[in-house]
Amino acid sequence: VNKPGRTILASTISKIYDEEIRQKVESLRPLRPEGPLLVGFLANSDPAAEMYARWTQKTSEALGIRYELRRFADKDLLEENIIEANNDDGVDGIMIYFPVFGNAQDQYLQQTVCKEKDVEGLNHVYYQNLYHNVRYLDDHETLKSILPCTPLAIVKILEYLKIYNPLLPDGNQMYGKKCVVVNRSEIVGRPLAALLANDGATVYSVDVNNIQKFTRGEGLSAIKHHVEDLGDYSEQLLRDVCRDADIVITGVPSESYKFPTEYIRDGAICINFSSFKNFSEDVKTKASLYVPMTGKVTIAMLLRNMLRLVDNREKIKAM
Ligand code: NAD
Structure with a gap:
């Protein structure tokens, strides 16, 4: 067959973010000597979610980010555990592998993740900024908004x-x-x-x-x-x-x-x-x-989002 163009793999594109992420992790050493911590919540047995979690772990660890997968057989335990992670200063980023309930309750659960740790960028504030073409979280334009990954x-x-x-x-x-x-x-x-x-x-x-x-x-x-x-x-x-x-x-x-x-x-x-x-x-x-x-590339973006969230949190502390 005639193939006039080229196939470009996601790995080729994600690679270009590796260095940026590694450098950022290095610059956070004083704050996070062992690297920032991303926590994934998994409460389904979807093989696609399982694979996505494995890739996230592999990529995180290769770039100096700690990754912890928290598995729940009982979906009902997810909400309180997410709230706990929201309040845990040792956790820098949180993500949930959907579907959990497979209905509108998933949207509720998604909003349980506090926006300061929402690496996937699914918080309502981030969506509203995206839909309204608002690119910063503050009037002084120092805190960049997060985009869904x-x-x-x-x-x-x-x-x-x-x-x-x-x-x-x-x-x-x-x-x-x-x-x-x-x-x-x-x-x-x-x-x-x-x-x-x-x-x-x-x-x-x-x-x-x-x-x-x-x-x-x-x-x-x-x-x-x-x-x-x-x-x-x-x-x-x-x-x-x-x-x-x-x-x-x-x-x-x-x-x-x-x-x-x-x-x-x-x-x-x-x-x-x-x-x-x-x-x-x-x-x-x-x-x-x-x-x-x-x-x-999505995984690279969620790690990048996490580092931006850490940055934003530090900027807010210094304000
Ligand atoms: P979803 O079921 O919520 O949405 C599917 C959308 O496709 C709906 O808008 C539906 O109307 C439309 N659709 C379905 N069949 C269609 C057809 N025949 N013609 C036109 N439109 C049709 O699913 P989702 O959460 O958006 O996920 C979609 C896919 O993307 C899944 O395979 C998911 O695994 C994948 N996904 C990939 C990434 C990534 O990073 N690559 C991230 C999230 C989701």
Whole structure:
């Protein structure tokens, strides 16, 4: 088969953050002689969560960060143990492996993690800042806000792939780019669409029900994105929005789902963040750059988020 482009692995991209993370861990030695401590809470037997936890541990330890996995057979014990970790000065970061209950209770549980230790960036304050295009936590702009780590990982991947254009003003570096995002979950797809639109892109957000357009309007006149409904989901509408899309990002949690290769325009960038391969092998005949998985970049981002949280906590103490 003719493969005009290249496949880029997440490990290639995550590597570039290793040095930054190691240096930061070093600079925290006076505060954390044994390295900062990240605690993961696992109360399911999902093999994907298990693997993600193992990779997080491996990556953390390789970079001088301590990682502790706390397992619970009884889901009911999770909340009080998270609260305990919130109050424990020895814990720097907390993450939960979802699904736990597999329903709306998971959103409640997620908000139990205090925002000062929320390495995944899922606290409501961080979401609200993202949706409103607010980049700092304070008026003096000294404390940078935290971004949810999977959407952030995709942004960093797009920076690596040189889709973000550094010649454009900060905050407009996706101006002129058209993206399709197949997933509109509150964990990844919707914040990702908002983030890319806030940075100037036109984003077509696709879920099982409908297709929406996220933009900052003509000439990027608005300071944050707005959303327009384009219509119910249909193959025709999906094909239409893909016709001139520069980037196609997929996150469908199903083994059998394959994004139709014939919808991808020649030379588009294709990124899959689902734990299942959402593109067929023949995507390589169309894509210029193809990123088949993103998990390793997500892990790098959550470690980076943790170090930023430690930094923010120290800055607040010194204020
Ligand atoms: P979810 O079930 O909450 O959301 C799935 C989304 O995909 C929904 O918006 C749904 O409407 C949409 N969808 C499903 N089938 C579709 C179809 N046929 N056409 C169009 N849209 C469709 O799942 P989630 O939490 O967003 O996770 C999605 C996937 O991403 C999972 O495989 C998960 O493991 C993975 N994930 C990866 C990372 C990472 O770092 N790489 C992080 C989080 C989640």
